[in-house]
Amino acid sequence: MHTMPNSHVYAVIMAGGSAKALWPAARRKHPAQCLELFRLDTMFSLTVRRIASLVPPERIIVISSREGRECIIAAGTDISPENIIAEPSARNTAPCIALATAHIKKRDPDAVTVVLPSDHDVRDVESFIKILEIGIRIAAEKKGLITIGLTPAYPETEYGYIQSAGHSEEMPPEDGEHGYTLFRVKTFAEKPDYATAVQFLESRDFFWNSGVFIWHIDAICREFERSMPELYKDLLTIHEHLGTDTEDEVIEDVYSWIHPVSIDHGIMEKADPVYMLAGDFGWSDLVSWDEVARISASHENPEDTCELDVMRVESSGVFLRKPQGKLVCMVGVNDLIVVDTGDVLLICNKGDTCKVSAIVDLLRREKREEFL
Known part of the structure; x- marks a missing residue:
């Protein structure tokens, strides 16, 4: 060839x-x-x-x-x-x-x-x-x-x-x-x-x-x-x-x-x-965040700060992305996606993150440009 x-x-x-x-x-x-x-x-x-x-x-x-x-x-x-x-x-x-x-x-x-x-x-x-x-x-x-x-x-x-x-x-x-x-x-x-x-x-x-x-x-x-x-x-x-x-x-x-x-x-x-x-x-x-959560376990890194300062009691299956230095405590919650960027906190059930775009569309309609 x-x-x-x-x-x-x-x-x-x-x-x-x-x-x-x-x-x-x-x-x-x-x-x-x-x-x-x-x-x-x-x-x-x-x-x-x-x-x-x-x-x-x-x-x-x-x-x-x-x-x-x-x-x-x-x-x-x-x-x-x-x-x-x-x-x-x-x-x-x-x-x-x-x-x-x-x-x-x-x-x-x-x-x-x-x-x-x-x-x-x-x-x-x-x-x-x-x-x-x-x-x-x-x-x-x-x-x-x-x-x-x-x-x-x-x-x-x-x-x-x-x-x-x-x-x-x-x-x-x-x-x-x-x-x-x-x-x-x-x-x-x-x-x-x-x-x-x-x-x-x-x-x-x-x-x-x-x-x-x-x-x-x-x-x-x-x-x-x-x-x-x-x-x-x-x-x-x-x-x-x-x-x-x-x-x-x-x-x-x-x-x-x-x-x-x-x-x-x-x-x-x-x-x-x-x-x-x-x-x-x-x-x-x-x-989607569901896809990120699904593959994140295969990319575990000891230097990853997302799991530092996290306390869980009777909680599992929660994907968390948060600012470094913020303490997050979970009690009795399961199968959630949590994304904290400091100015915005997103919480949704796993399996529903394909609907996040609806929030973005809502922010656009309400002209909340500072969050886009």
Whole structure:
């Protein structure tokens, strides 16, 4: 199989997502990827560290929100501030990726790009990097779109899913001692209800959607032109003005009219060919405090201060995040999520943290901007 020269590999880290899911710890100016949830480092810094073995800092492009850009810069990675690009406003993942594509195409018209979120947890980094290396080779050879799926461990209702169309081909032995299988993708499914998630799990042809993509720059531009022609025109307009005095004005203008669309709905569901590599690398999308609580035990750290100054009497199953130095006493309480940020105290039952966004919406309606 053709090997893609490393000098043509770029990474796009999407770091402009909503702060709703992990509120009140995540805020507009301090988004989820800037939280130190595990291993005493921010999720963004861990993401950069993972991809650094494949892509040097000068070829990592970060797309952030305007409010969150300073937080990203302050993370202290080796990525130049010039590579941390702020969207004028959030427009979901398709415009985010189009903006990054315009920048990369300007630098390298033969680039292969790895696109990944900034706030996911990956425990087996070696396996994760291995599957990305395979995806890069496939993208360079086939000029198709590649996505990474994961065999579901349980019926999760907060993840998107990918349905495979059956085995496409076996990967060569060089791709791992156990080998990897490349699937053709049949369809993408939005977050299901519980009964549907159970059906997905039992069918064995549905995989969790990791939100990680790999493609040649020509392939993604072709699909933008075919499936989202208006956004493709905007991409070309931005591309033309990059590095000029009108760059900021043009991007601002373009973002004033483009509509929010996810890359799954706008491109991946319509593209052809789309391939999926199924991986198993201890992945979690931190979509809620329930998910953070579920995986926190596997990231126990003796220096973690959240469990210091905590007293429990006949209490169990309580996930607690609190300021250092605050004493918390629990009596007769079970299965709660408690997040104390000093100015906000969130308390909810485990299993209900997907509803935290309703509190954020309520605060917006009441214009309580100081808590957002």
